[in-house]
Amino acid sequence: MPSVPIQYGELPNVPVGATFANRRALHAAGVHRPLQAGIDFAPGQAAASVVLSGVYPDDDHGDAVDYTGQGGLEPGTSRAIADQKLVLGNAALIRNRNWGVPVRVIRKVGGVFRYDGLYSVDEFRRERYASDGFLRCRYGLSALTRSAPWVARDQATEPLRVEQTVLRIVRDTAVTREVKRLYEFTCQMCRIVLPTPVAPYAEAAHIKPLGGRHHGRDALDNVLCLCPNDHVLFDWGAITVLPESLTITGEAVLEGRQLLTVPAHHIDLMNFDYHREAIFVPIVDRVDR
Numbered sequence: 001m002p003s004v005p006i007q008y009g010e011l012p013n014v015p016v017g018a019t020f021a022n023r024r025a026l027h028a029a030g031v032h033r034p035l036q037a038g039i040d041f042a043p044g045q046a047a048a049s050v051v052l053s054g055v056y057p058d059d060d061h062g063d064a065v066d067y068t069g070q071g072g073l074e075p076g077t078s079r080a081i082a083d084q085k086l087v088l089g090n091a092a093l094i095r096n097r098n099w100g101v102p103v104r105v106i107r108k109v110g111g112v113f114r115y116d117g118l119y120s121v122d123e124f125r126r127e128r129y130a131s132d133g134f135l136r137c138r139y140g141l142s143a144l145t146r147s148a149p150w151v152a153r154d155q156a157t158e159p160l161r162v163e164q165t166v167l168r169i170v171r172d173t174a175v176t177r178e179v180k181r182l183y184e185f186t187c188q189m190c191r192i193v194l195p196t197p198v199a200p201y202a203e204a205a206h207i208k209p210l211g212g213r214h215h216g217r218d219a220l221d222n223v224l225c226l227c228p229n230d231h232v233l234f235d236w237g238a239i240t241v242l243p244e245s246l247t248i249t250g251e252a253v254l255e256g257r258q259l260l261t262v263p264a265h266h267i268d269l270m271n272f273d274y275h276r277e278a279i280f281v282p283i284v285d286r287v288d289r
Contacts, residue, residue, distance in 0.1 A: 004033050006042045008101060009118065016117040019109075026051075026113055032106050039070055039089025047092040049104035050141075051113070054078075057129075057136070062143075065105070065119065066213065069093065069137030083135040084126075086281060090137045096121035098236070102144055118144045123213065124237070125278045135277075140213060176204030179223045179265065187227035188260040189239070189248055194227060203231045207241075207271035214278070221268040230254075240280035243269035250280065 007030050014031055026032040032049040033040050038056070041047040050067060052058050055078050059066035069090040072082045084090060096103055102118040123140030185200035186193050194201045205226045208216035216222055226234060233239045239250035241259050248254040261267070 004028075004030050006033065006040065006045070006048050008046070008048050009104075011104075014115055016115060018115045020106075020113045020115075022113070026106065031104060031115055032113075037070060037089060039092060041089050041092035045092065046095040046099055046101040047089055047103050049106060050093075051106045051108065053108040060107070064143070065141040067093075067139045067141050069139065072134055072136070080129070080132045080134045080136075084137045086137065093121055093137075093139050094124050097124055097139070103141070105141065105143075116143075120144055125213065127278065138213075173218055175218050175220050175223055178220060179204050179225045182262055182265050183225040183260065186225065186260065187230055188224050189226060189230040189234075189254055189257065191260060192227050201228075202226065203228055205231045205234050207267070208274045209235070209279075214274075216271070221266050222271050224259075224267075234275075235279075237279045237281040240276045241272045242276070243272035250282075 004027060011030060014029060018031075020026045020029065020031065023032070023035045027035060032051055038051045038053060039047050040049040052060055052065070052067070055073070056068035056070070058068050069084050070088065071090065072080050072084040074081045086094070093103070095101070100120075102120050105116045105119045107114050107116055119141040121139055122142050125138050125140075126135045127138045128135050180202050183202070184193070185202040187202060202225050205224045206216050206218070207222050207224060208214055210216045210218060224234070230239070233251065237250075239248055239254060241248055246259045246261065248257045248259060
């Protein structure tokens, strides 16, 4: 690992748009320390920066990037010969998503490397490419606005209080209301009902996520009624449902438990197939265990 200390967030005297002649210049400035690897990270920590150099099949749309993780290539080439594993930088980028730590994005443009600002890591999924049949780790990155900077600090220092407005998208559709009604707000995984002073609470979880990257549908056959805890575990790949038996796997407390179902709720089992391959992380692949 490079000897230059890892640094997160914006760096002093490195404005967005700054260019560097080569990897050694990036390393010397602390913008991206590795001389070859595309992900800069410290063991057990989040990643600090990523480089889009054209070696891996990234989908770069400027402020939104589908970034491909590292590994699985024939040495010295861009030809895939194996599945990518959730180790090293690939695991670090999942920590970025879980912990809310952004990464610096550097692009190779016209033979030089350009620093293009901080990006949040919003999504992780695994994607099997039809061209070669191998799995890639894919990360949805979104540019952070300059008006909302992210500030790294030492634990010994006092936190900076910043007034922020948080926009949370809450979906309340006929589909989500119906799945909650069918199960009377009971979690289909742990069977818990959360009473509140006004009414019970549950969440609708899409098995195949909505959005352009996953193409999931907001349909009853793609929705589960879950408690908030199991919803997070399911969305972030800690647990899944085996379609052949409708049993839960991934966490000891729920392992082997049957998914609660009612006759009126038809579930498209192909959505569980997608979740198991694209989102679920098997215990054997979890480096933090």
